[in-house]
Amino acid sequence: ADDMLGAPLQNLVEFTMFTDFVPPFGNMTSPRADVWVQDMFAPLVFEFFDAVSPILVDSCWVQVEEDFYPMSEIITFISDDLRSGECAIYPERYGFHWNPGDTIEVSLHICDAPDTCEPNCRDTLFLIRFEPTTACYVHPNPFTPNGDGVNEYAVFDYPRMFVKPALLKIFDMRNRPVFEDEIGPIAQPEDFDIRKWNGTDSSGKPLKSGIYLYIIFSEDGEVLCEGTVVLVR
Known part of the structure; x- marks a missing residue:
């Protein structure tokens, strides 16, 4: 490189510059x-x-x-x-x-x-x-799984269902287990599919009309909810 008069520069000086266009x-x-x-x-x-x-x-x-x-x-x-x-x-x-x-x-x-x-x-x-506050609740109750598209399954609410999974167990009136499934957690209140029962036993066979007992357990086995649900065909 030369200076303004055309003479070679003796000591070169280099500069590095950054232009910042990125926000924090x-x-x-x-x-x-x-x-x-x-x-x-x-x-x-x-x-x-x-x-x-x-x-x-x-x-x-x-x-x-x-x-x-x-x-x-x-x-x-x-x-x-x-x-x-x-x-x-x-x-x-x-x-x-x-x-x-x-x-x-x-x-x-x-x-x-x-x-x-x-x-x-x-x-x-x-x-x-x-997190919404939730309590033990079954809806609709009674429910009518008869294929008409109305009240085809019972939906189970339980405490802390937005963040914690649970285990649903259904018993007949003789206290015999007929159905068991893991439910929750849910992302929205409308997430019915992961906390419902359609009135069948664990093998998928439709159960008879009647009153059934249900218990919902936490992950560590604590009873969160218990009550009855009525199935009508």
């Missing part, structure tokens, strides 16, 4: 967004990082439903190079009141601060699903 990444680490949440007061914890540029804390926030919380007020940790950190929102501190079965929208808005270009920002949406 953020994730909600607690509670997990892919599972049912039981603790109504679990803190909302987020982690964030950028591979190149520092986080622009003053331009970041967390939105819970309609409310905004500046990152500067909820940050719990930031690295020395400002490229990673953590923030948290504590429901009790901010007066949140959620109920079993609620679904809450939470979004994280996070930006970085490149040296020579505009900030890169990313919005990430998370859904928090609180």
Whole structure:
């Protein structure tokens, strides 16, 4: 290489420059967004990082439903190079009141601060699903598995059926076992197929009309529910 006068350069100087067009990444680490949440007061914890540029804390926030919380007020940790950190929102501190079965929208808005270009920002949406409260319940009862498409099977509800499997056992009035099946867990209340009985025995043979006893056991053998179900043909 030559200088402006055409003379060879004696000492070459090399520069490496990076242009950052990638926004920071953020994730909600607690509670997990892919599972049912039981603790109504679990803190909302987020982690964030950028591979190149520092986080622009003053331009970041967390939105819970309609409310905004500046990152500067909820940050719990930031690295020395400002490229990673953590923030948290504590429901009790901010007066949140959620109920079993609620679904809450939470979004994280996070930006970085490149040296020579505009900030890169990313919005990430998370859904928090609180586990519904469920009790022992059979519906419909009586049920009529006669092929007319109405009330063809009995559906069994039991505590914590959204997160825990169970064992359903059916007995006749002489206390003889006639049917047994694993049921649950379910993802939606409409998931009837994995917690139903169609009035047959364990071999698939239709049972006679009558009153039947049922017991639902937990994984460790605890009795969760027991009662009667009426089959009418």
